[in-house]
Amino acid sequence: MTITYSCVANGRAVLAELALTGGSYQEAVATVLKLVLLRAEPKTIMQMGSFVYHTLFIDGITYLCATDNALDTITPSAFLKNVSETFLRNPLMSQEHFSPSNAVAADFQQVLGKYMMKYNKNQDDTPISTLRSQVTDVKNIMSQNIDEILESENRLSIFTDRTDDLQTTAKESPKTRKALRRMWRKHFRKVIIITVAILLSIIIILLSTNVIPA
Structure with missing residues (x-):
């Protein structure tokens, strides 16, 4: 299993995102974010096209990742938990004017990349x-x-x-x-x-x- 895309969104606005593979995720992500807001469930898993979208919804913020395998739900869940904890530890993330153009958002893209590489690299050690x-x-x-x-x-x-x-x-x-x-x-x-x-x-x-x- 590989995490191919991840993002953090406030409502339906994507604050930071990173894709490791080519292809368009925007349309599917917009649909997933809409459904997450409607359901307001802490965790969701949705299959769209050839990817599986996992989400973690905390206080209006959605942490999302896309994978190429529907069987493994443990790795994406651990990835999203780490991303959310890092996001919430940063006091700048609570600013009202946080937006995709904000420098903090650009820096958080590196955080997404670090965790994606970590969990994709350690597949042999997963349960x-x-x-x-x-x-x-x-x-x-x-x-x-x-x-x-x-x-x-x-x-x-x-x-x-x-x-x-x-x-x-x-x-x-x-x-x-x-x-x-x-x-x-x-x-x-x-x-x-x-x-x-x-x-x-x-x-x-x-x-x-x-x-x-x-």
Whole structure:
């Protein structure tokens, strides 16, 4: 995930902004700021075009950033929290005449850039990256287990073929039938356990990234 754009706005007036990639954000940002003011919710997440817009609304000031990934909501939230704290610590930010042409606004663009570079650089250390790594490990283990099951089933198939050959000369014994049933039940349980584990892993990552509301 990459934070590609960020801004600070008073109402619908953008005070300071910075885009790390080309493209026009102005139209989408204007729409998002309008919706934020109408809803007056502390936090919002909106998808517009190919970007996801995250906002933090505090005392009429909107802190906004755009990302290229809808799954990670933890990193944008931490970014906006840092930006808001820095903004509110500066006494000049409360001046009535603060505007985009103000020198303080121009300086704050550097603050946005610093935090954007920080959070984009540290993606490997985020909880979502750790979670993805864990899920990848689980998937690898699942793949190994499936390979073992397939190999076992292949051996079982060979054994079954041999048993069928024996049936042409001798009637299958009750012990053989019981052994086959036990083997099939064992492999069936393995398949069920692996399927449930994969489903649980998917649910966990969706809950952790807020794709499914907790």
